[in-house]
Amino acid sequence: MKTFTFIIILFFGIHSFAFAENQSLENPPKTITFKIKLKSAGKVKITPSVLKFNKHFAYSFTLDDGYRSAYLTAFPLLNGGKISASNKNGWKIDQGGDGKTSKGLFYTDGFGNKIPFKLALAINGASLNNLPNRGHLSWEEVREMYNAGWDILNHSFHHATKHGTNYLTEVTDNTKSIKENLNFTMSHFVVPGGEGDEKYYLEYEKEALQNGQFSVASYYGKGPVYKVNDKVDLDKLISARTFVQSSKDTTSFKTMDNYLKKIDSIVKQKDAVWFNEFTHGTGNTNLWNLSTRFPDFKYYMKKLANKYGANGNDSVWMAPWQEVYEYIWLRDRIKVDFVQKDKEVTVTIQLPEIPKNFRNKSISLSVDTDSKFDTESKALDFTIKNDGNKNHKLIVIDLK
Structure with a gap:
């Protein structure tokens, strides 16, 4: 009886372990299918878009250190809302803006829907x-921007750089603090700047x-401009x-105009x-002389949006670092x-x-088709949109 009981326990124990292991794969490999219904017969070609929404270029912009000006000025300017007027903090530094109301700055998704420009925040949980x-920002301010689609990047817990820094705990403690307070796990790291040992x-x-981050923005490395027509090496x-x-x-805005010429x-x-x-x-003061004063920031972003x-020509995908990284990773x-049969195309991914x-x-x-089309799917694990009745170029x- 004892042997029989042990076998039963062993069987269900192994089964439970296998089930738990399978459940840990939140997005396991699988195949999805849908159909394209053409209005007229003609050859069709379907390929993954180089960038999301068939855009010509992706532009990612990150605000380092989690200063409050991100919420007071940059967020309402881009997302739409009331920009803070002059707002001097305890450092006697003005992190406010012009006090005006912004309608937001947008690109479109290819279907006529406007999407606000979004940035990333590289933050230190201890601040x-x-x-x-x-x-610095509050947890609730960061949460609001995250919920609006802004990405949150790991910038170390204390922004520590000097001799004696424990680099491991700076990375992992920041990951832990954001998980505990905001309930998501950061996956991209931005090296904090400052005085430190050589090549810290x-x-x-x-x-x-080595501790869960897919990429690092640092002093030296690849880019910062990446050609993405072909496969991009995103590993580490x-x-x-x-x-x-x-x-x-x-x-004048001469300095900003020079940046725009580079774009x-x-x-x-x-x-x-x-x-x-x-x-x-992005406030009225050039914080630490390492910032963009609000008048310059507003001029720069509005010029980008209008062009x-x-x-403008709606060629930009203004999305933060993590969002673009994840799209290219999946695309590749x-x-x-x-398979096409007359006016019906079955697509398998x-x-x-x-x-x-x-x-x-x-x-x-x-x-790639001259025909108008529609898409058909009964799947519950994804949603699908198309411009088949207008430009017939995008799905x-x-x-989920």
Whole structure:
């Protein structure tokens, strides 16, 4: 009897372990299918879009250190809302803006729907607080921006760089603090700047990549401009970081115009690109002389929106670092097949195992056809949209 009982326990124990192991694969490999119904017969070609929504270039912009100006000025300017007027914190630094109301800055999803420009925040969990006249963001402010689609990047727990820094705990304690307070796990790291031992950033890079971070923005590395027409090597990516910063000149926007010219020269290329830049504060004061004063920031972002956004040629995908990374990662690992019979096309997409920390699981497909079309699917594990009755060039699938 004891032997029999042991066998039963062993069987169910093994079965339970296998089930638990399978459940841990939040997004296991699988295949999804749908049909395209053409209005007229003609050959169709379907390929993964180089960038989401068939955009020509992706532009990612990150605000370092979690200063409160991100919420007071940058967020309402881009997302729409009341921009803070002058707001001097306990450091006697003005992190406010012009006090005006913004309607938001947008690009479109290819179906006529406007999407606000979104940035990323590189934050230190130890700095977030609710103190009066604070210089840093609060947990609730970060939560609101995250819920609006802004990405939150790991910037170490204390922003520590000096001799004696424990690089491992700086990475992991920050991950833990954001998980405990905001209930998500960060997956991309930005090396904090400051005085430190020679090449201290190499220690941060190593600990970040060994402890759950998919990529690191550092002093040196690949990019910051990536050609993305072909497969991009994202494995343990270390990217060079460049900054947009105000000059001492407060009488003109010449400095911002020079940054805009750089953007123009990059996006004039035939190939699609992903470009990544940073700054610190976006308030009225040039914080630590490493920031973009609000008048400059507003000028810069509005110029980008008017030329490349919904009010311009709509060629920009203004999305934060993690969102673009995850799209390209998935794009390079799916396999798209299709079989056409007259006016019906059956599309099959083989999906890889997607890391459970991925926030975005979207696929854009470029459709080459002269015919109008519609899509048909009864699947419950993804949603699908198309522009088949207008431009008949785009299908977007959002995995659940």
